[in-house]
Amino acid sequence: MPDTSDIAARKADHLTLATSGDVAFHQKTALWEAIDLVHDALPELAVDEVSLSTEWLGRRLRAPVVIAAMTGGTARAAAINRDLAAAAEAHGIGFCFGSQRPLLARGIEDGYRVRDVAPSALVVGNLGVVQAAAVPTARIRELVEFSGADALAIHLNPGQEMAQPEGDRDFRGGLAAIERIVSELGVPVLVKETGCGLSRRVGERLAAVGVRYVDTGGAGGTSWIAVEMHRADPERRALAARFRDWGIPTAASVAALRGLPLGVCATGGVASGLDAAKAIALGATCVGVARPFLQAQAEGAAALDRAIEAFIAELRTAMVLTGCRTLTELHTAPRVFAEPLPRWIAAAGGSPG
Numbered sequence: 001m002p003d004t005s006d007i008a009a010r011k012a013d014h015l016t017l018a019t020s021g022d023v024a025f026h027q028k029t030a031l032w033e034a035i036d037l038v039h040d041a042l043p044e045l046a047v048d049e050v051s052l053s054t055e056w057l058g059r060r061l062r063a064p065v066v067i068a069a070m071t072g073g074t075a076r077a078a079a080i081n082r083d084l085a086a087a088a089e090a091h092g093i094g095f096c097f098g099s100q101r102p103l104l105a106r107g108i109e110d111g112y113r114v115r116d117v118a119p120s121a122l123v124v125g126n127l128g129v130v131q132a133a134a135v136p137t138a139r140i141r142e143l144v145e146f147s148g149a150d151a152l153a154i155h156l157n158p159g160q161e162m163a164q165p166e167g168d169r170d171f172r173g174g175l176a177a178i179e180r181i182v183s184e185l186g187v188p189v190l191v192k193e194t195g196c197g198l199s200r201r202v203g204e205r206l207a208a209v210g211v212r213y214v215d216t217g218g219a220g221g222t223s224w225i226a227v228e229m230h231r232a233d234p235e236r237r238a239l240a241a242r243f244r245d246w247g248i249p250t251a252a253s254v255a256a257l258r259g260l261p262l263g264v265c266a267t268g269g270v271a272s273g274l275d276a277a278k279a280i281a282l283g284a285t286c287v288g289v290a291r292p293f294l295q296a297q298a299e300g301a302a303a304l305d306r307a308i309e310a311f312i313a314e315l316r317t318a319m320v321l322t323g324c325r326t327l328t329e330l331h332t333a334p335r336v337f338a339e340p341l342p343r344w345i346a347a348a349g350g351s352p353g
């Protein structure tokens with residue numbers, strides 16, 4: 001296991017870079033601009049009739065939004081997670097811890113307890129597949145129970161690891177580890193990317209070993225390869241710079257997974273409630289938002305509250321303007337695609353029709 005202070009220093013770097021650094025994709029977008037929902041000029045519904053409620057990871061959400069996995073393992077992370085979790089509780093949305101590796105490696109508890117401020121919110125634990133593969137399921141269950149989490153997210157991040165100076169270089173055995181944990185853990189398991197997206201082929205392989213929930217973690221929002229680029233030595237910085245725009249755009253990843261026996265959360269460049277409406281129209285059950293909510297939290301808890309409220313108001317507006325009373329209706333709302341989205345969906349293994 002690496003030294004704990006290294007992990008804590010890395011987590012601190014990540015937070016600073018994600019809040020104020022140049023870490024967005026440069027050329028690539030999530031492709032929300034390549035899908036339009038068709039306007040309904042005569043919606044036979046009242047705003048208050050619109051239901052945003054959905055079920056995710058075995059829990060009911062008041063709105064189909066989760067605060068995506070970001071942080072833990074430092075005092076600063078602890079304060080951030082308390083704000084994020086309290087906001088999730090207030091809005092009836094989900095909250096995800098960042099990687100619990102610091103807790104696993106050396107028992108660092110900072111930031112991994114939020115149940116006192118979020119007694120009833122959906123709370124999701126988090127571990128990288130490489131770390132999860134290296135420990136028995138009982139040890140992972142202890143982490144989940146320590147944090148009072150309802151479910152565990154296992155993250156896949158080979159792009160970030162390849163760009164990270166101290167990153168993992170051996171990705172063998174990931175699927176077998178996921179199969180073991182899904183069958184033994186006893187709480188729902190979600191498998192997520194962290195910014196490079198999931199293809200249909202990966203979705204099929206996950207479904208075949210019993211996974212029921214995935215998160216696209218698609219390209220177009222925060223680029224983890226860009227984050228690592230800022231931390232790297234000159235040689236690896238050049239490699240990371242080459243790959244900073246690597247990945248499947250989130251909209252294409254969501255559409256490519258449609259029809260598989262998987263609940264899909266769309267994360268990666270979901271910056272507004274309108275983006276969320278498009279993701280749900282493409283087949284997502286809910287959306288995840290990481291950096292935009294982190295940046296709002298940096299302005300204070302009230303700013304975070306306003307950001308979540310505005311996000312949900314936009315989603316509700318899109319539902320009214322498409323004449324959709326429920327999220328199920330939104331799944332089949334008429335839409336228009338522009339290139340390169342259909343080409344991307346086909347290339348990621350989906351049906352662009």
Ligand SMILES: Cc1cc2nc3c(=O)[nH]c(=O)nc-3n(C[C@H](O)[C@H](O)[C@H](O)COP(=O)(O)O)c2cc1C
Pocket residue numbers: 014015018068069070071097098099126153154155192193194195217218220221222267268269270288289290291292294
């Ligand atoms: C500061 C920060 C830390 C993150 N740490 C983790 C992590 O520990 N585990 C994980 O699965 N994803 C992590 N992510 C990835 C996010 O969950 C998400 O997949 C990615 O940032 C794309 O979403 P965005 O475009 O809304 O930022 C992190 C993201 C940010 C911004």
